[in-house]
Amino acid sequence: MKKKTDPLLEQEKTRIKEEWDSAYDYDPRDPLFSLSQSEMSGPTLSRRSVLRLMAAAGTLTVAHLLPGVGMGSAQAAAKKGGVLNAGWAGVGELRTLDPAQINQVLLFQVASNVLSGLMHIDAQLVARGDLALDWTVSADGTEYVFALREGVTFHNGDKFTADDVVFTYNRSKDPQKSIHSRVVSNIIDASAVDDYHVKLKLEKPQASLLGKTLERSAGRAMTIVSSGALESMGLQQYGLTPVGTGPFRVTAHTMGQQLVLEKFDNYYDPDRPKLDKITIQPIIDAEPLAGAMEAGDIQIIGGNPVAPELVDRFESNPDLVVDIVPAPGFQSVWINPWRDPFKVSNFDKPIDELKKDKGFKVRLALAKAIDRDRYIHQAQFGRGVPAYGTINPAMGFFFDDSLGDRSEQRFDLEEARQLLADAGYPNGEGFPKLEIKCTPSARREVQVIKNILKTNLNVDIGVRTMDFPVLIDDFRTMNWDLLRIGSGGDYDPDDGVVDWMQTSSKFNGRDRDKAKMPFGTFSDKEVDALVDAQRFETDPDKRKAMVQKANLLTSDKVACAFIFHPVDVLVHHKSVNFPKESRIPGLMDMDRVTIS
């Protein structure tokens, strides 16, 4: 059984455009982002204000405004109670649920059901307090005072007070205790005014504070932990069975075997959660996961993405529901610009001049020879969107669906063969034997790429699999010919172009020998300038133009051979009601989930 997203109606498009324009209608010099103090203060932030702050923080995407994601849907009267058995795909164990140590989304999927933040953005994109009841902000945007919800208790019965917020902040800012210390670096002080008021002092105004840093699902550094529980349980046990104020409490955790969450009866919202209990089993391999789903051992799949080879099987099962939405991210084959035969030491040339370089001809030939539709059909079982840049469909407004027709990388077999011949390798003759590195889980997909290149260009590429730690080492030191890696969770252009495409990007050959390699995977001054400029551009149309131009340049100049944008697949039994407001790609908030 398959659910598909309905096409947008005209009035929806108009609404999205209006909301988008309003969100970006602010003066970036204004510390309150052209909102009044009362608009920035509690007890709620209106949808308009939330969108404005997200825009100012650079995290707003059209995906947030789409119906079914941004808007709440009327939920049928839900039956409370029941036990939900979940399988967490592609993982052997849930190593820690301590927010200060969480480094994977699949861990936070669990933690956000157990722990709370000060804020929460609901289905209507209205920011309400989670543990905060109300708040005020100073005129200069650097001081926030939160009135905390009274009567909230942690799962162990300890009262939640302002001291817990201060404790969480102090813990998170210490790099010895938290791997997310940079996230709170703009907060210079947190102090308890009294038991139920806490003040946060910022170094400078921060648009993302309310909507991201302090948000229940997005924030990690400021996910509120229990100081009492940490002290009595110790760090190790707390990481296994964290104590929070969330709708579910951890009642058992046998690492690698099963985690049990039970309804927290004293949760501050008496209407949530709906379920009595959730059991979560990590299931690392695809076939046992499918077997468990079909046997009824589990009713929903969370964790890592579902293996593509299973989706057809699930869709053909009348007892299962498969919901597919665009996922943020891109996947590529990277081509080392410092190795023959595709060596390019200077990308700072117009494309016509670059095309005269022998090394660039080979790069372009490889990229153009990859039939992305065939790849998606064979490697991803037909699920995915051909990619020509880092900007993905989930970024909505920024995504250029004409790029596939314009990019130099677009599939063109004759041109690819001609380029290779011009580079001195007619019909692949004399082409050196190269290696493409990947993780073992990507081997099958890479085999498809290898076969496509062999068929289309008659070039032999060896496949070398290696564990992720080794692959990362090699990737960062530029020790590879070709390498298959990509990115996920990219909701904003910055996640793509800033993190990957600039000369100074954190994933751009960070540990290379800089004396021998002035840049890592790619470097272009115009791209660097465009990416820098778009980060601070408030006019959405201008920002879009910059992003799309930078994206086109990285595509035309073959920063890498872009392959596809993935999809997010949610699989559950038909008896499970997973409401649209909970359907955020990457997250598994189950406080509104019910079982029929």
Add this chain to the structure above:
Amino acid sequence: MSRYLLKRIFGALIVMWAVATLVFFMLRAVPGDPLAAMLFDVGDPEAAEILRVKYGLDKPVYVQYGKWISRVLQGDLGNSIYGSRISVSRIVSEALPRTLSLAGLSFVIALSIAVPAGLISAIKRHSSLDHAVTFVAFLGLSMPDFWLGILLIIVFAANLHWLPAIGYAPLSEGFWPWFSHLILPSIAVGTAFSAIVARMIRSSMLEVLSADYINVARSKGLHERRLVLVHAFPNALIPVITVIGIAFALLMAGAVVVENVFAIKGLGRVLIQGILNRDYPVVQGAILVVSAIFVFSNLLVDVLYTVVDPRIRYD
């Protein structure tokens, strides 16, 4: 005998130390920085460096080794470098019963099949029953355990809904939950083992049944069943015990793969995850335990010889 045991125990400890030391240095020679991989998505090199110093991974290898071995001698296997740094002792002590349960039940199931099959095959040599047992034995040997495991999940769990597909329930939750979760993986692990033992029993029995004393007993009119079970079978056991001892260790190894298939967090999965994550303390601790199981199970086999054959004595 006690001197012999003491010598063997001392030897076993030396073997364990050698294996642990080899693994310690080999792990650090394997490429791949565990902390960089762990924090790849965070993209903060400083965070990785802070953890490196905190876990002592910035020290020279010989310094790390000295600290680790001195802690092991005090009974401290260290802490995982991932997540909340759970103690290795805890990780191993939670995983070991599951692996032992799986290996133990596989052992029992395998022997329950292998012993009668081997005996029948030997007694009814060259009959159609013998050929059938031989065929099934080779089939069992040929099937990879993970493949058989997946097949069993598809048939008995996904289609027939008779048994759970995955997971583990401790005995404390009741015999049936424990047994129902383990029966399929035990069959997967034990099939090849039962085939080996069945063939070994057949071969050993054939040799014993052709011995002179058996012919004498038969000519004296001894009942065939008594002849086989009381006189022949115990003498046929000596080489079989050797195989069983080694094969039990192989059962533990086979459990590694099957644990992954059935999502059972046993010692095998602990090892695999530890190696993939470069979680040095976990791998070192788990290897110590596994090597202890191997060497002491071999010691047990040697002691069992003296029970089965009173002529065998150790000084």
